[in-house]
Amino acid sequence: MSTDEDPHTITVSVDGQVEEAVVAPRTLLVHWLRDALDKRGPKIGCDTGNCGACTVVWDGLLVKSCMVLAAQVDGGSVRTAASLCGSDGTLNRLQQCFSEHHALQCGYCTSGMLMTAEDLLDSGDELTEAAVRRGLKGNICRCTGYHNIVKAIRAADGQDVDQDAGEHEG
Amino acid sequence: MILPPLQYLRPRSVPEAVDLLSRVDGSTVLAGGQTLINMLKLDLVAPAALVDVHRLDELRGIELDAAGTLVIGAAATYREIAESPLVREHQPAVSTMAGGLVDRQVRNRGTIGGNCCLNDPANNFPPLLTALRARFRSTGGPIGIRSAEDFFTGTLATALAPDELLTAVEIPALPAGTVVEHAHLQLAADSWAIARAVVRLDVSDDTVSDARVVLGAVLGSPLRLSAIERALVGRPVDATLPQAADEAGALPIDTVDDLHCSAGYRREMAHVQLRRALRAAVERSTDVDR
Numbered sequence: 001m002s003t004d005e006d007p008h009t010i011t012v013s014v015d016g017q018v019e020e021a022v023v024a025p026r027t028l029l030v031h032w033l034r035d036a037l038d039k040r041g042p043k044i045g046c047d048t049g050n051c052g053a054c055t056v057v058w059d060g061l062l063v064k065s066c067m068v069l070a071a072q073v074d075g076g077s078v079r080t081a082a083s084l085c086g087s088d089g090t091l092n093r094l095q096q097c098f099s100e101h102h103a104l105q106c107g108y109c110t111s112g113m114l115m116t117a118e119d120l121l122d123s124g125d126e127l128t129e130a131a132v133r134r135g136l137k138g139n140i141c142r143c144t145g146y147h148n149i150v151k152a153i154r155a156a157d158g159q160d161v162d163q164d165a166g167e168h169e170g
Numbered sequence: 171m172i173l174p175p176l177q178y179l180r181p182r183s184v185p186e187a188v189d190l191l192s193r194v195d196g197s198t199v200l201a202g203g204q205t206l207i208n209m210l211k212l213d214l215v216a217p218a219a220l221v222d223v224h225r226l227d228e229l230r231g232i233e234l235d236a237a238g239t240l241v242i243g244a245a246a247t248y249r250e251i252a253e254s255p256l257v258r259e260h261q262p263a264v265s266t267m268a269g270g271l272v273d274r275q276v277r278n279r280g281t282i283g284g285n286c287c288l289n290d291p292a293n294n295f296p297p298l299l300t301a302l303r304a305r306f307r308s309t310g311g312p313i314g315i316r317s318a319e320d321f322f323t324g325t326l327a328t329a330l331a332p333d334e335l336l337t338a339v340e341i342p343a344l345p346a347g348t349v350v351e352h353a354h355l356q357l358a359a360d361s362w363a364i365a366r367a368v369v370r371l372d373v374s375d376d377t378v379s380d381a382r383v384v385l386g387a388v389l390g391s392p393l394r395l396s397a398i399e400r401a402l403v404g405r406p407v408d409a410t411l412p413q414a415a416d417e418a419g420a421l422p423i424d425t426v427d428d429l430h431c432s433a434g435y436r437r438e439m440a441h442v443q444l445r446r447a448l449r450a451a452v453e454r455s456t457d458v459d460r
Contacts (some may be wrong), residue, residue, distance in 0.1 A: 008178060011357075024175075025176055025178035025220075026171055026173035026174065026175055026176050027171060028172065028173065031171065042203055047172060048208055049276070052275060061279075062278055063278055066207075066404065067204055068203065068277065068279070069220075072180075085318070114276070116274060120274075123391075134359065137359065138274050161317050
């Protein structure tokens with residue numbers, strides 16, 4: 001039984017802009033964001049919910065947008081990494097810290113990392129190195145070894161990460 | 171598109187959900203979707219329609235009833251369970267487990283009901299809830315409530331009929347002195363388990379008055395080790411309990427080689443986790459006494 005002829009009309013606030021669209025029920029949120037709205041923040045990495053490159057915030061909750069249907073977010077709001085910087089492109093504090101601490105190499109995981117990092121910073125949890133590393137469990141980076149990502153997030157939390165021994169580039 | 175064609179239905183109430191499940195051929199429940207959507211991508215399941223119950227408030231509550239039973243709505247997320255002061259106070263093992271599941275993103279979506287209804291041998295909740303003597307409340311079928319033993323019927327299988335909906339998991343109050351400990355070998359922190367054991371000891375006068383010993387991550391339903399349970403009852407709670415468990419006979423573990431390890435390795439690791447959980451339970455019990 002093909003039911004793609006039974007499309008859903010959805011109304012969703014995406015990065016502050018109200019979007020109305022008609023989607024097939026089987027459309028994944030990440031595909032709708034990228035293909036219909038040209039939102040390039042959420043990346044398609046693994047398609048299996050492991051890598052976290054597609055991480056967005058839906059109604060205040062961090063989710064992987066490859067494991068959510070576009071039809072499910074009807075009536076809600078979604079934030080992608082594009083929402084983090086100012087309207088003139090000014091980087092927010094976290095993004096600046098990622099830049100200053102070289103928290104990316106190829107950049108593919110970065111927008112997902114930023115969304116999870118913002119969520120960690122907003123959580124009110126004490127962001128020890130172990131807490132940050134555990135918090136990033138749902139986001140895979142294959143370049144950096146996470147070291148500088150952890151450092152950048154702790155810097156954005158106001159911690160004096162430059163004093164950490166052995167962390168300078170050599 | 172990666173997913174097969176399907177219909178998406180969002181009922182506004184539990185009765186409407188049950189009505190859809192019984193009326194729409196090939197429909198299945200969508201809760202958090204953190205396994206189901208991946209199974210759809212891989213063509214492991216092919217429902218004609220998804221009935222999304224995740225937003226139904228009737229399925230989201232976490233409450234303590236007059237008898238001290240913790241009633242967790244089937245669609246309560248791992249995060250909601252982990253952050254609930256009621257769960258932390260009355261069923262700390264459930265709280266700890268929920269807070270260590272998978273990752274931050276999945277904890278925001280995955281549900282206790284979905285975890286149990288899938289009954290994947292690697293899932294965390296089925297063995298723990300079996301040890302806690304949880305009851306599974308459902309609607310839409312002739313049987314409204316089931317014990318864990320009746321609910322979990324085999325690998326990836328439960329007793330629920332296709333048009334039946336799990337509504338809540340009820341966890342009875344723990345008697346004073348009861349300890350619950352969990353041990354597992356995982357591929358990585360908060361990750362897939364190779365072996366898992368849960369031990370619950372009811373203790374009175376420093377003696378085991380009742381016991382539940384359950385293995386997970388092996389084929390079939392959570393595996394209750396009744397011979398070991400019987401061997402533990404009546405014994406003093408001390409460091410000899412793992413030895414007593416060993417003397418109850420070989421573990422009747424049904425498992426296979428897989429991507430992560432051989433069947434033999436899993437059997438050995440299950441034994442190791444069982445001993446660790448038992449030792450932890452003894453230590454916890456001794457701590458409680460002091």
